Amino acid sequence: MAASLSLRAARRLGTPAGRAARQVVRLVPVRWLNLQEYQSKKIMADHGVTVQRFFVADNSQDALEAAKRLKAKEIVLKAQILAGGRGKGSFTSGLKGGVHLTKNPEDVGQLAEQMLGYHLITKQTTKEGVKVRKVMVAEALDIARETYLAILMDRAYNGPIMVGSPQGGMDIEEVAATKPELIFKEPIDIFEGIRQDQAFRMAANIGFKGPQQQKAAEQIQKLYSLFLKVDATQLEVNPFGETPDGQVVCFDAKINFDDNAEFRQKEIFSQDDVSETDPLENEAAKYDLKYIGMDGNIACFVNGAGLAMATCDIIDLHGGKPANFLDLGGGVQEDQVYQAFKLLTADPKVEVILVNIFGGIVNCAIIANGITKASRELKLEMPLVVRLEGTNVNEAKRILRESGLPIASASDLEDAARIAVASVPAK
Ligand code: GDP
Ligand code: MN
Secondary structure: HHHHHHHHHHHOOOOHHHHHHHHHHHHOOOOOOOOOOHHHHHHHHHHHOOOOEEEEEHHHHHHHHHHHHHHHOEEEEEOOOOOOOOOOEOOOOOEEEEEEOOOOEEEEHHHHHHHOOOEOOOOOOOOOOOOOOOOEEEOOOOOOOOEEEEEEEEHHHHHHEEEEEOOOOOOHHHHHHOOOOHHHEEEEEEOOOOHHHHHHHHHHHHOOOOOOHHHHHHHHHHHHHHHHHOOOOEEEEEEEEEEEOOEEEEOEEEEEHHHHHHOOOOHHOOOOOOOOHHHHHHHHHOOOOOOEOOOOOEEEOOOHHHHHHHHHHHHHHOOOOEEEEEEOOOOOOOHOOOOOHHOOOOOOOOEEEEEEOOOOOHHHHHHHHHHHHHHHHHHOOEEEEEEEEEHHHHHHHHHHOOOOOOOOOOOOOOOOOOOHHOOOOOO
């Protein structure tokens, strides 16, 4: 939760830095793979974790068929998007709620009709929402109690930790903020695994009693072994629920995976769903570049997430707005600089380009050569402000100066931001 809590907390902050953090956190070279609920639940079911019976559909006819085939007392229809808060979300079709319960399977076709192809807007999406391409049609179960359970890698504990709360089904950050005494943590020894007493204690802490305590502890053990087996960084079940007849069921599922484990988790990574990612982001990834789009008009070409945040703040301070960020990372090649410029300028909102590179591993001369080549080949006409610092900077400055191109060289970040903001054409 450490990562996701702070990310979501940052997202809440209305400050420029908060907004920047929300965008820029994604620049950090870790892009944890995130699967849809139905994919996560399939993995869970395969590991003996209790989930409801379900089908997946990408059109309303199939959704209706699936609902009939389930032969359930009640059906739950759930829009599949990567963001949470679906239950309280709303669709651009006008339909309210990304999670719908119905006793009549005949309703499912119509409901799915109002979900598929429309955007679902939740607290965790942008205001445009996310287009729904698939729905899960599941057997609904009555819920007597909703609890929260997560297992995650936590920097503070240098290993996995289990987090639970008897107050589930709702926004866990809300619980953490208002009733911190209802959040229980159980650090796990990575070598030892979850001990029996730990699983039982957590089950009790989140309110399972009698035979349900045993069942919840078993689910917890299974979830942990799955967590290890699939190289997850975070596994969140909210609600981790109890039915009136005493079953313990994972009603929702969100698993993030460690990208460094891709080589040994081929099967999981092959399910990567990039349909919700900005196409420019996907294109950038092909060249080992990290791209993120924002709303302003100043394109920012930087190296490192920290520098991206600083650049964003300082542009904001001078009254400007970033259009996007492209993070170069280390070990850069001239061709990547060219591709980076192509991507940055592919966004029609861009009116100025600001390059802010601090050369450590990165050689400034390579950047300078890449910039001049890209400017010429792409016939760039918009103002280009460059601030380079670090390894081989004098040679880089010479290359820029002698290129004959109209490049504004900035002495430092402050200067660069000031020039960039001043270069935005007046409207
Ligand atoms: P989220 O809003 O994106 O987190 O989606 P969830 O899968 O957590 O569903 C939201 C809420 O819908 C849950 O907290 C439950 O209250 C309710 N819900 C989901 N599935 C079922 C079900 O099978 N039966 C009942 N009774 N409620 C459900
Ligand atoms: Mn949920």
